[in-house]
Amino acid sequence: MQIPQALPASPAGFRSGFVALIGRPNVGKSTLLNQLVGEKVAITSPVAQTTRHRLRAILTTPQAQLVLLDTPGIHKPHHLLGERLVQSARAAIGDVDVVLLLVDGSQPAGRGDGFIVDLLRQASQPVHLALNKHDLVEPARAAELAASYRDLVAQNQGGTSPSWPLHPVSGLTGAGTHELVQSLAAALPPGPHLYPLDAVSDQPEQLLLAELIREQVLHQTREEVPHSVAVRVERVVDDGPRTAVLATVVVERSSQKAILIGKGGSMLREIGRGARLQMQKVFEGPVYLELFVKVVPHWRRHPTRLAELGYNGD
Ligand code: GDP
Numbered sequence: 001m002q003i004p005q006a007l008p009a010s011p012a013g014f015r016s017g018f019v020a021l022i023g024r025p026n027v028g029k030s031t032l033l034n035q036l037v038g039e040k041v042a043i044t045s046p047v048a049q050t051t052r053h054r055l056r057a058i059l060t061t062p063q064a065q066l067v068l069l070d071t072p073g074i075h076k077p078h079h080l081l082g083e084r085l086v087q088s089a090r091a092a093i094g095d096v097d098v099v100l101l102l103v104d105g106s107q108p109a110g111r112g113d114g115f116i117v118d119l120l121r122q123a124s125q126p127v128h129l130a131l132n133k134h135d136l137v138e139p140a141r142a143a144e145l146a147a148s149y150r151d152l153v154a155q156n157q158g159g160t161s162p163s164w165p166l167h168p169v170s171g172l173t174g175a176g177t178h179e180l181v182q183s184l185a186a187a188l189p190p191g192p193h194l195y196p197l198d199a200v201s202d203q204p205e206q207l208l209l210a211e212l213i214r215e216q217v218l219h220q221t222r223e224e225v226p227h228s229v230a231v232r233v234e235r236v237v238d239d240g241p242r243t244a245v246l247a248t249v250v251v252e253r254s255s256q257k258a259i260l261i262g263k264g265g266s267m268l269r270e271i272g273r274g275a276r277l278q279m280q281k282v283f284e285g286p287v288y289l290e291l292f293v294k295v296v297p298h299w300r301r302h303p304t305r306l307a308e309l310g311y312n313g314d
């Protein structure tokens with residue numbers, strides 16, 4: 001739906017560049033991204049591994065334009081999809097001007113954080129560390145929690161004092177995010193606008209729509225289903241005042257298909273209703289949504305099927 005626009009003239013001293021958002025699953029990367037750009041560009045959920053695609057979100061201030069890459073959470077790979085996620089996160093670190101490592105700052109640093117700090121040790125770019133979920137931290141514990149991360153970074157850098165700036169933030173409330181954006185912007189190289197002033201994301205529309213459906217599946221089904229689900233939007237038809245969206249929900253087993261459809265179709269209706277409400281915000285108008293459920297056995301293990309569903313690991 002986006003009409004290409006000319007880029008604005010950039011004032012003297014303007015900075016622009018790419019920031020990779022890196023972090024373990026569930027630390028709040030997508031929530032922070034939505035908070036930073038002020039609208040929903042990434043889906044979120046309490047289930048780990050929600051983000052499967054690399055998404056660019058664009059944040060423009062009077063002094064800078066930040067292109068933020070949301071990456072799938074880094075974790076030890078368990079199957080092919082998992083490996084692709086890690087590949088994609090590693091690739092994201094390669095290309096950017098600044099790395100923003102996000103951790104769950106309401107918990108002390110743990111072993112999983114060590115894995116990722118180690119992964120970033122070789123990064124040649126500046127690394128900023130955001131201690132997220134600060135809204136959950138009792139003021140009396142804040143210093144102790146921050147120290148556990150400072151120590152972890154120092155250990156990984158051979159005991160030298162860490163050069164990674166620490167930022168307590170809350171993606172949920174927005175606390176601390178203004179300061180975070182200011183310091184990230186200051187770390188970018190001088191450069192012009194890369195996107196129009198009103199751009200918030202470069203995500204193809206069909207992908208966003210597919211993600212809005214997958215988000216409803218994650219919210220409405222129990223553990224046995226979410227990781228086995230992929231959504232493909234087949235067609236988007238601009239039908240006068242109404243937009244018609246046709247999509248297929250792919251699962252691995254017929255038992256999962258039965259759960260998704262529910263008694264008399266009740267579950268699928270709820271999923272469709274929730275996704276339609278979100279889509280109506282995107283299109284700013286009525287949406288007709290038709291969902292099919294299809295079984296593709298073991299789709300997560302097959303490279304060609306992963307590619308067909310848009311998981312390229314690039
Ligand atoms: P991601 O996997 O890193 O992208 O994490 P999500 O953004 O999907 O968030 C995972 C869960 O943490 C969701 O239930 C969010 O509501 C919750 N969450 C994210 N950020 C915050 C925060 O700043 N404070 C609190 N209290 N919860 C958060």
Ligand code: MG
Nearest residue numbers: 029030050051
């Ligand atoms: Mg996410």
